[in-house]
Amino acid sequence: MRIGLAYNEKPDATPASDAYAEWDDPSTIDAVGQALGRFGTVVRLEADELFPQKLSLARPDIVFNMAEGLHGPCRESHVPALCEYLQIPYTGSDPLTLALTLHKGRTKEILAYRGVPTAPFRVIERIEDLERLPLPFPLFVKPVAEGSGKGIFVNNLCETPAQLAERVPFLLERYTQPVLVETYLPGPEFTVAILGNNGDVRCLPLVGFDFATLPPGAPPVYGYEAKWIWDTREHPLAIFQCPPSGVADSLCRETERVALDAYRALGCRDWCRIDVRVDRFGVPNVVELNPLPGIIPDPAMNSCFPKAARVAGYTYDGLIQEVVRTAWRRITGRDVGAQDAASVHAPTAISA
Ligand SMILES: Nc1ncnc2c1ncn2[C@@H]1O[C@H](COP(=O)(O)OP(=O)(O)O)[C@@H](O)[C@H]1O
Ligand SMILES: [Mg+2]
Structure with a gap:
């Protein structure tokens, strides 16, 4: 079988900004x-x-999609949309789910409609929208459609109207997109790696966050600084615990339940990593969904999906192969078998 690998590679000289963080x-x-x-x-x-x-010249049997996309708010859906256009099967969620989950506001509308707990919020398009904001402080603000910590800095936690009035215009201007303002969730945070489809969807072991590992005085937020400044190859931030220690079993089960509900509500396929954080009442709330989860292979680096998979007994290769098998089963109704491996196409004239 011929398998396409769709990806976006970080440029060599990574600029001092978060432009290519994804x-x-x-x-x-x-x-x-x-x-x-x-x-x-x-x-x-x-x-x-x-x-x-x-893609149209190569026509692989299936595309493994890990491409974050080039341009615009639907960028994550472009590769799957092109695959559908050419009727080439691909791993992971469809263009609709990828576009929706990149927009955290649209995602939260769907979650709220489906009764999946998520923090109360408003999407701010203009600074005037902040007048008469019906949400109590503290609040958390972020660009509505970014990932990988882009635009999420420690001072996005706003305790006062003055902080909010400073932060929102900064984000509006820097990221040229609306800003999501939501109730700050003060409780423990987890991320849930999920694999599967239809009747066979399962959570890998929960990953918990130990915010005590952040520099003194830093708020308990896993944002840009924690992901890209304080966590280095030389000094990895030991922030993740898998499985989390000292967490009540009931909270773990409830966290898995809301994550699975979110997976279904957004129509995720094959795999997804879902961020969940506990509100001041003790209820796990869905923060966001990552249907193109980070998959850094080095166990020393902080990459949650491979980490959870390792604890569940998968090697790195085993995890990637499981995603392909899960997709193949969904698409064809059968396991990747010898006949698939044998269906090697004639070589194409171009090198794709
Ligand atoms: N409403 C919130 N309350 C508390 N912390 C939040 C909230 N929203 C986001 N965070 C913190 O910011 C981090 C990054 O936010 P998230 O929406 O997951 O962005 P990204 O797409 O960059 O991962 C979360 O992991 C969490 O620590
Ligand atoms: Mg996140």
Whole structure:
């Protein structure tokens, strides 16, 4: 079988901004490619401006999609949309789910409608929208459609109207998109790695956050500083606990339940990592969904999906292969078998 690998690679000289925070390092892309080699020939398809041509010439049997996308608020849905256009199967969620989950406000509307706990919120498009905001402090603010800690800084936790009035215009201007203002959730935080479809959806062991590992005085927020400044290859931030220690079993089960409800509410497929945080009443609330979860291979680096998978007994390659198997089963109704591995296509004239 020929398997396409759709990805966006971080540029060499990473600028001092968070512009490419979502894109993957060459080492991650190589590791995924190696794991996919188990199924046959891997065709690397960088999701750049020539991606549509490369995909239509290569026509792999399935695309492993880890591309975060190039442009605009629907960027994560472009690769799956092109695959659908060309009727090429792909792993993971469809364009609708990927576009919706990138927009945290739209996601929360769906969660709220479906009765999945999520913090009360407003989407602020203009600074005047802050007048008569019906939400009590403290509040948490963030760009409505970013990921990987982009635009989430320690001072996004606003205790006062003055802080809010400073922070919101800054984010509106810097990220040129609406700002999500929501009730601050002061309780413990978890992230839930989920695998599967339909009747067979399961949570991997919960990952908990130990905020005591952040520098003294830092608020308990896993934002840009924690992800990209305080956590380095030389000094990894030991913030994750999998499974979390000292957490009541009932809270763990309830956290898994809201994560699974969110997975279904947004129509996720194959896999997704869901962030959950406990409100002041002790109820786990869904913060956001990551249907293209980070998958850094190095166990020393903080990458939650591979971490949870390791605790569940998967190797890194085993996890990547499980995603392909899960997708293949969903698409064809059967397991990846010998006949699939044998269906090698004639080589195409271009190198994609
Ligand atoms: N409403 C909230 N209350 C408390 N903390 C929050 C809230 N929203 C986000 N955070 C903190 O900010 C972090 C990043 O927010 P998140 O929406 O998950 O952004 P990203 O897409 O960058 O992961 C969360 O992991 C959590 O620590
Ligand atoms: Mg998150």
